[in-house]
Amino acid sequence: xxxxxxxxxxxxxxxxxxxxxxxxxxxxxxxxxxxxxxxxxxxxxxxxxxxxxxxxxxxxxxxxxxxxxxxxxxxxxxxxxxxxxxxxxxxxxxxxxxxxxxxxxxxxxxxxxxxxxxxxxxxxxxxxxxxxxxxxxxxxxxxxxxxxxxxxxxxxxxxxxxxxxxxxxxxxxxxxxxxxxxxxxxxxxxxxxxxxxxxxxxxxxxxxxxxxxxxxxxxxxxxxxxxxxxxxxxxxxxxxxxxxxxxxxxxxxxxxxxxxxxx
Amino acid sequence: xxxxxxxxxxxxxxxxxxxxxxxxxxxxxxxxxxxxxxxxxxxxxxxxxxxxxxxxxxxxxxxxxxxxxxxxxxxxxxxxxxxxxxxxxxxxxxxxxxxxxxxxxxxxxxxxxxxxxxxxxxxxxxxxxxxxxxxxxxxxxxxxxxxxxxxxxxxxxxxxxxxxxxxxxxxxxxxxxxxxxxxxxxxxxxxxxxxxxxxxxxxxxxxxxxxxxxxxxxxxxxxxxxxxxxxxxxxxxxxxxxxxxxxxxxxxxxxxxxxxxxxxxxxxxxxxxxxxxxxxxxxxxxxxxxxxxxxxxxxxxxxxxxxxxxxxxxxxxxxxxxxxxxxxxxxxxxxxxxxxxxxxxxxxxxxxxxxxxxxxxx
Numbered sequence: 001x002x003x004x005x006x007x008x009x010x011x012x013x014x015x016x017x018x019x020x021x022x023x024x025x026x027x028x029x030x031x032x033x034x035x036x037x038x039x040x041x042x043x044x045x046x047x048x049x050x051x052x053x054x055x056x057x058x059x060x061x062x063x064x065x066x067x068x069x070x071x072x073x074x075x076x077x078x079x080x081x082x083x084x085x086x087x088x089x090x091x092x093x094x095x096x097x098x099x100x101x102x103x104x105x106x107x108x109x110x111x112x113x114x115x116x117x118x119x120x121x122x123x124x125x126x127x128x129x130x131x132x133x134x135x136x137x138x139x140x141x142x143x144x145x146x147x148x149x150x151x152x153x154x155x156x157x158x159x160x161x162x163x164x165x166x167x168x169x170x171x172x173x174x175x176x177x178x179x180x181x182x183x184x185x186x187x188x189x190x191x192x193x194x195x196x197x198x199x200x201x202x203x204x205x206x207x208x209x210x211x212x213x214x215x216x217x218x219x220x221x222x223x224x225x226x227x228x229x230x231x232x233x234x235x236x237x238x239x240x241x242x243x244x245x246x247x248x249x250x251x252x253x254x255x256x257x258x259x260x261x262x263x
Numbered sequence: 264x265x266x267x268x269x270x271x272x273x274x275x276x277x278x279x280x281x282x283x284x285x286x287x288x289x290x291x292x293x294x295x296x297x298x299x300x301x302x303x304x305x306x307x308x309x310x311x312x313x314x315x316x317x318x319x320x321x322x323x324x325x326x327x328x329x330x331x332x333x334x335x336x337x338x339x340x341x342x343x344x345x346x347x348x349x350x351x352x353x354x355x356x357x358x359x360x361x362x363x364x365x366x367x368x369x370x371x372x373x374x375x376x377x378x379x380x381x382x383x384x385x386x387x388x389x390x391x392x393x394x395x396x397x398x399x400x401x402x403x404x405x406x407x408x409x410x411x412x413x414x415x416x417x418x419x420x421x422x423x424x425x426x427x428x429x430x431x432x433x434x435x436x437x438x439x440x441x442x443x444x445x446x447x448x449x450x451x452x453x454x455x456x457x458x459x460x461x462x463x464x465x466x467x468x469x470x471x472x473x474x475x476x477x478x479x480x481x482x483x484x485x486x487x488x489x490x491x492x493x494x495x496x497x498x499x500x501x502x503x504x505x506x507x508x509x510x511x512x513x514x515x516x517x518x519x520x521x522x523x524x525x526x527x528x529x530x531x532x533x534x535x536x537x538x539x540x541x542x543x544x545x546x547x548x549x550x551x552x553x554x555x556x557x558x559x560x561x562x563x564x565x566x567x568x569x570x571x572x573x574x575x576x577x578x579x580x581x582x583x584x585x586x587x588x589x590x591x592x593x594x595x596x597x598x599x600x601x602x603x604x605x606x607x608x609x610x611x612x613x614x615x616x617x618x619x620x621x622x623x624x625x
Contacts, residue, residue: 027455031470058455064328074461075469079454082331083463084324085354091321095328095336096449098312099286103451121324124317 026053027078034072038238040195040228040245041070041137047205048106048135049077051212057104064093066118068110069143087118090125093132104215106133112142115151115177122177129186129220133211136177136223139230140249147233151175154252158235174252178225182258188220190259194227194250196242207257219262227253266431271421274396275365276301277434278403279337284363285311286329286336288322292344294426294598295367299339319347323362327351330360331462333448335407339365339419342373346381352416353382357464357485359447361410363403364388364418367426370592371516374571377420378545385482387489389413389496390544392420394520396430401437402499402542408439413492414447420544423598424517498548501540504530505555508537510617512588513552513576514565515541518604522565525609534617544572549579556580563588563616567604588612 004021027049033042052061058079065074067086074081084092089107097105114122114136122134141159142148149159149166152174156165166174182190189211193204204226211222227249229241236244257263269277276298279287287306289299299313306313312329316322319340326338340348345366355362366377375381377390389409393399399421406417453460461469467481503523505511514522519540526538539555541548556562562580564573566589577585592598 029457029470053455060451061454062449062451071465074463075466078457078459080449080451080459081461081463081469082328082449083358083461083465085350085464088320088324088351091316091324092328092331094314094321095286095288095325095330096332098314098325099329099332099334099336100450120317121321124321
């Protein structure tokens with residue numbers, strides 16, 4: 001952690017008497033990210049960038065980014081990016097890491113991208129033990145299309161195509177991907193964090209740090225799922241989204257470390 | 264320089280390795296399987312990687328990832344497997360990823376798939392279709408050169424015969440001249456410099472204070488490259504006996520080799536026939552076809568389908584009637600060997616067209 005300078009009090013002040021620092025996040029190009037107010041995704045992207053910066057992995061880092069709202073970060077992160085199609089990030093990351101094993105490769109996919117479209121890909125990549133870090137941004141809806149059901153939508157959750165709420169009889173059950181991942185050989189680390197509180201963001205940062213450390217150590221496939229708010233896709237007020245996440249998503253997709261082979 | 268007997272699939276694999284291909288990914292499907300087997304055998308010995316992908320979708324994704332790192336990389340399948348890959352085969356053109364695609368087609372029903380594409384969007388692959396093993400050794404290596412030169416996927420269109428026939432070959436590295444440096448390839452070193460690189464089908468660069476590169480501008484650049492390839496890629500073509508030919512027969516791939524032989528025999532019998540064999544199918548050698556048929560009174564197209572390259576020939580030929588004398592494969596095994604693919608049957612069809620008789624499908 002970097003030290004925030006404190007204005008010294010044992011001599012006359014040379015600058016205004018308040019705590020000041022440059023809080024510009026590292027590895028982000030200037031400009032707006034165009035995501036909705038209250039979205040949980042920017043906090044994850046910022047955390048990942050900060051961990052890469054703090055761990056001094058920057059000049060070896062390549063992100064493979066899927067298709068969803070978070071694709072906005074493909075052009076605004078000051079990290080090399082290989083843009084993948086919807087569902088296909090794990091296979092691109094596999095090809096990349098196999099020919100550049102010295103690089104730190106991470107993927108970013110949403111629940112629609114990873115758990116719907118690309119489920120087969122991510123499971124095989126995990127089972128092969130590809131030494132990459134896969135990040136799942138799970139908000140339980142297709143945010144970019146305007147709030148439709150995904151494979152992780154919880155029972156009872158209203159979406160644009162489950163207007164009366166997701167009903168197991170009609171729409172099936174949500175897939176808890178982290179729980180499946182934890183059972184696979186080849187997987188070194190599985191954790192599920194969230195962005196609905198400062199505490200959970202800090203916890204998610206520690207999970208990301210652990211995942212990147214294990215990738216660097218060549219331990220195998222590392223997986224961090226993060227529950228993120230999507231007030232737009234959940235059709236609720238922005239301020240209610242953190243509590244909604246806790247009461248609904250986290251009740252099904254429980255937060256915590258599910259696997260750590262080196263712990 | 265020692266030639267040895269090898270089947271086409273092995274020769275293509277050896278040629279890929281000679282060309283510097285160090286990453287290959289595939290999903291088994293005959294007759295592509297044999298290429299995958301040989302790559303699995305050859306690549307580890309030269310420090311390369313061969314991946315048994317879980318599906319064609321992943322095979323093409325892996326090749327895309329390796330190519331984005333600047334490594335010469337290839338994937339492939341047969342027509343059916345390539346159908347599954349179409350989204351990536353299209354978007355790799357927009358992302359400007361130089362992947363070589365080995366399309367060991369079962370018959371010739373996939374001409375449209377290879378040259379027009381079954382994917383979405385406005386894209387082109389350069390397509391090369393050799394007719395024998397030594398030509399395959401050459402154009403396989405040319406495929407990697409063209410892919411890097413144009414930063415665009417290149418398809419090698421083979422067939423069941425090409426994969427399995429044995430000929431003497433010696434796949435040595437062919438030097439096609441210098442290429443631009445791959446300064447666009449990803450290795451992580453530009454991260455954190457304020458100018459991090461991106462390889463994306465959606466944009467040509469990241470945003471900066473000076474520029475916000477929009478999708479429209481990216482597509483404009485892609486359109487410009489399609490035009491440049493259409494004009495800049497020199498199509499390969501073989502022509503024979505066309506100077507005084509009254510009938511010119513057009514065919515590609517293994518059937519092109521049969522046509523070349525049948526036309527030679529008919530020449531010996533005194534018929535004024537010639538042939539054109541396009542090796543590059545996109546861009547189609549329209550000028551060469553037009554020149555070779557300018558003085559003919561008729562043109563015939565022979566291919567093992569219901570008439571696909573036929574369209575390209577009709578677009579190229581001026582003021583001369585074009586007849587289709589090919590036939591779709593009815594081969595129950597699905598490997599696309601039509602009953603007509605025999606020298607005597609071919610001779611009969613060419614002779615009938617030469618004599619202006621009405622063709623009836625046998």
